[in-house]
Amino acid sequence: MTKLLPWLKFACLNTLRNRRRSAVTITIAALGTAAILLAGGFALFTYQGLAQSSARSTGHLIVAKPEQFSRDEDVPLQHGLDDVAALKSKLLADDAVRQVLPKIEFSGLISNGDKSTVMMASGIEPDAEFAVKGPFLKMHTGRVLASSDTQQVMLGEGLARSLKATPGSSLTLMASTTEGALNALDVTVSGIFSTGIGDVDKRLVYTDLGTAQKLLVTQRVSSLGVFLDRMESTGPAQDRLQAALPRLTVRTWLDQAQFYRSVKELYNRIFGALGVIIGVIVVFVVTNAMAMAIIERTREIGTLRALGTLPGQLVRSFALEGLMLGGVGALAGALVALGVAGALLVFPVQMPPPPGRNTGYPLQVAMDPTLYGGTLLAMLALATVASALVARRTVNQPIVHALAHV
Amino acid sequence: MNAPDRLPTGLAAGRHAAASGSGTVPAVLQLHGVHKTYRLGSHVVPALRGVDLALHAGEMLALTGPSGSGKSTILNVAGLIDAPDRGEIVLRGRPAGGLSPREAALLRRDAIGFVFQSFNLVPVMTVAENVDYPLFLAGVGTAERRERVDTMLRAVGLHEHARHRPDALSGGQRQRVAIARALVKRPALVIADEPTASLDSHTADQVLDLMREQGHAHGAAFLVATHDARLLGRCDRAIALLDGVIQ
Numbered sequence: 001m002t003k004l005l006p007w008l009k010f011a012c013l014n015t016l017r018n019r020r021r022s023a024v025t026i027t028i029a030a031l032g033t034a035a036i037l038l039a040g041g042f043a044l045f046t047y048q049g050l051a052q053s054s055a056r057s058t059g060h061l062i063v064a065k066p067e068q069f070s071r072d073e074d075v076p077l078q079h080g081l082d083d084v085a086a087l088k089s090k091l092l093a094d095d096a097v098r099q100v101l102p103k104i105e106f107s108g109l110i111s112n113g114d115k116s117t118v119m120m121a122s123g124i125e126p127d128a129e130f131a132v133k134g135p136f137l138k139m140h141t142g143r144v145l146a147s148s149d150t151q152q153v154m155l156g157e158g159l160a161r162s163l164k165a166t167p168g169s170s171l172t173l174m175a176s177t178t179e180g181a182l183n184a185l186d187v188t189v190s191g192i193f194s195t196g197i198g199d200v201d202k203r204l205v206y207t208d209l210g211t212a213q214k215l216l217v218t219q220r221v222s223s224l225g226v227f228l229d230r231m232e233s234t235g236p237a238q239d240r241l242q243a244a245l246p247r248l249t250v251r252t253w254l255d256q257a258q259f260y261r262s263v264k265e266l267y268n269r270i271f272g273a274l275g276v277i278i279g280v281i282v283v284f285v286v287t288n289a290m291a292m293a294i295i296e297r298t299r300e301i302g303t304l305r306a307l308g309t310l311p312g313q314l315v316r317s318f319a320l321e322g323l324m325l326g327g328v329g330a331l332a333g334a335l336v337a338l339g340v341a342g343a344l345l346v347f348p349v350q351m352p353p354p355p356g357r358n359t360g361y362p363l364q365v366a367m368d369p370t371l372y373g374g375t376l377l378a379m380l381a382l383a384t385v386a387s388a389l390v391a392r393r394t395v396n397q398p399i400v401h402a403l404a405h406v
Numbered sequence: 407m408n409a410p411d412r413l414p415t416g417l418a419a420g421r422h423a424a425a426s427g428s429g430t431v432p433a434v435l436q437l438h439g440v441h442k443t444y445r446l447g448s449h450v451v452p453a454l455r456g457v458d459l460a461l462h463a464g465e466m467l468a469l470t471g472p473s474g475s476g477k478s479t480i481l482n483v484a485g486l487i488d489a490p491d492r493g494e495i496v497l498r499g500r501p502a503g504g505l506s507p508r509e510a511a512l513l514r515r516d517a518i519g520f521v522f523q524s525f526n527l528v529p530v531m532t533v534a535e536n537v538d539y540p541l542f543l544a545g546v547g548t549a550e551r552r553e554r555v556d557t558m559l560r561a562v563g564l565h566e567h568a569r570h571r572p573d574a575l576s577g578g579q580r581q582r583v584a585i586a587r588a589l590v591k592r593p594a595l596v597i598a599d600e601p602t603a604s605l606d607s608h609t610a611d612q613v614l615d616l617m618r619e620q621g622h623a624h625g626a627a628f629l630v631a632t633h634d635a636r637l638l639g640r641c642d643r644a645i646a647l648l649d650g651v652i653q
Contacts, residue, residue, distance in 0.1 A: 300528060403487075
């Protein structure tokens, strides 16, 4: 360490020779680092938000018959689960399981008497569902369903508009029963909500489990959503529950989260390419700055080598210069990114709705230690290696040539 | 021209007698039949053609000759910063030809000091740091380095400028720093390329006196390329070169 300190000091002094050039290099490294951290933080925040949203929507784990995931049903709930109460008890016995929510998914028609339209319906246990999921729906009018309600529904905003329904309106649900017969049930609208996705809001209906089972004439449910104590429990809990329920299939939220996977794949490519481009720019800037510094100091390099300095020592010295420029730039960039991320928490900025959605979302940037650490290390490594590579050729040229450099 | 391995003490004006103790002074540097050619495009330019030379401890040898005569090439070869095409280099009694770049660097670090026409000080280092650099490279301990740098700077009269940067010094002062840097590690050989060419005559005299004085004090042999007639008068010997051949 004591032998490295003089080289560090030498490198530090050398970075101060041309302060303007060093400042430009540091600024670009800082901007590049900040851009990577902000873009990466935004992507991470999006992933985290989507992951939580997906897990909250379906449950961390989904338990159903294998056919439920692999084959279409000929009649509603053909692959549904029986004896739900026993299954719930078995699942709740696991330490990581906090709640088990049964769900019936079915389709049919909904009518106001004058007009009928297609609906995608979910039968849920309202109190538990809303307690576990929190405010995942935006209520426009009316109120959310309660478990004490019978034969009541919540309509998506677009569907309510189509049927000219308001809270208190009477509608009729029509669907095929599990026997294949057509059944109808009169219901009352309790509230109108928005999921934020226009196309979904034109079709979605929530009702309580009992109403759905009455309409479909069954005691079955489509699947059980298992909510765990935390996201990280998902994998181990899946293994345990799958072992405990060998005749059923236990899937994770990730298996069902097509939208999450698509967004993540897309963002990974976009922000990955952005990171590579920024990295290349930083490397070019550092390389250019170091190349100019090295050309200017060719004669000095010859002198130092004549005095007995080994080429490796000089390469190391230039690498340390790059490390300092890149390091200071990366640290400054990290501070800028932290500042921006912090400012977004204090002064929220609302993003416009993404394609296919009708509500915006708050712009936030995750401050992930792994992202910051990795980016800083990458910047340091790039600047160091780039400087060393640029220096290598000049440092290894014949001393006589270096001393004759004008 | 074959150079003797031992120089009669009288030639060294008696000052080496105490150092050798045997009536002769050992050769620090010997060049035997050194040839060197350079390629300039398709032309092959002979720079040295069979140079023989011996330099003894404490001796100051001047190389003179017109531009292109081979003075700098001899300095480069003797300073182990360039390799001859043919011939033998013996430094401190040991063959120094055919060394790897690393071995040559370590030998230069240990045994050879350099004084350049343009001083070639490192501008971001202070005077003391410039003088300290060869000792740092050689791995000398911090306390000893501090003491030797201090002593050397006092010897060249720049002790009060230790914390100054080279650009705050005059040309003569810078060359004195360069001499201190060359001598601080107590080298056997100092290579000096036109050390007074960038100095006015008064300063040049001072620098020459300093080189002689410090060379004697440290027993270092000086190999000096020069056009400066004043310098010739202060050297123990002078060798004239013409077209790569000692005259």
